[in-house]
């Protein structure tokens with residue numbers, strides 16, 4: 001049975017009710033997991049209040065700031081979890097960022113700083129969060145990240161984020177190989193295009209969505225809930241033999257040649 005009662009889950013990447021992480025958090029909560037939720041702190045504290053109001057019904061035990069570019073904040077998250085819970089079972093990495101200018105036009109125009117920013121936030125952050133989670137996953141664990149087809153094939157305008165997702169998917173494999181001995185599984189979900197804050201920065205996202213609706217075997221895009229269901233499966237014992245994999249939740253789009 002898909003039952004996460006008693007499991008302790010850290011969920012990153014909720015910005016609003018369209019966030020894929022919000023879909024995942026809801027499904028984990030429904031399966032009985034206890035939640036720690038992080039938000040990206042901003043100077044005026046606006047996002048903190050919005051995310052707090054949104055997640056309140058899920059009664060998270062911990063609600064913590066975490067900008068993954070700030071190593072001290074990442075360390076603080078795990079110190080707090082260690083003190084409050086003593087261990088961790090689930091880590092959801094569901095965040096990415098690139099400059100809007102780098103998500104349209106000629107890929108060769110990507111600046112060094114834009115490249116470094118995208119790779120740091122979107123790919124390296126999985127390494128640093130997994131490093132923090134590993135010593136707390138004393139009973140084994142499951143780490144799940146979110147990726148996109150643009151990391152393995154060329155998708156117009158996805159540009160530097162495609163390179164970040166390629167790195168992220170390789171991170172999944174290296175982390176899975178390292179952590180398997182501790183019964184920690186590491187997998188990625190490659191989701192089809194969904195309208196969110198992050199995806200709206202990608203040039204032509206609506207065209208991408210319409211293309212999927214016309215071409216994918218299921219003739220539609222996927223929902224945050226469908227991604228959340230797959231994440232919940234990957235966090236449960238039902239997926240105990242699966243690690244180092246990228247699972248496509250994309251209405252089957254990736255199988256099509258034309």
Ligand SMILES: NC(=O)c1ccc[n+]([C@@H]2O[C@H](COP(=O)([O-])OP(=O)(O)OC[C@H]3O[C@@H](n4cnc5c(N)ncnc54)[C@H](O)[C@@H]3O)[C@@H](O)[C@H]2O)c1
Pocket residue numbers: 012013014015016018019020021039040066067068069094095096097121146147148190191192193194195196197198199
């Ligand atoms: N929406 C899609 O079409 C789609 C498809 C496949 C994969 N994904 C991936 O799903 C993940 C979630 O994106 P989303 O579409 O739900 O958009 P979203 O905008 O709701 O989520 C992105 C999150 O990243 C967080 N973030 C950005 N910079 C950060 C930083 N420095 N530190 C901590 N958090 C930071 C934001 O606060 C936000 O919560 C991303 O990895 C994205 O690439 C999205």
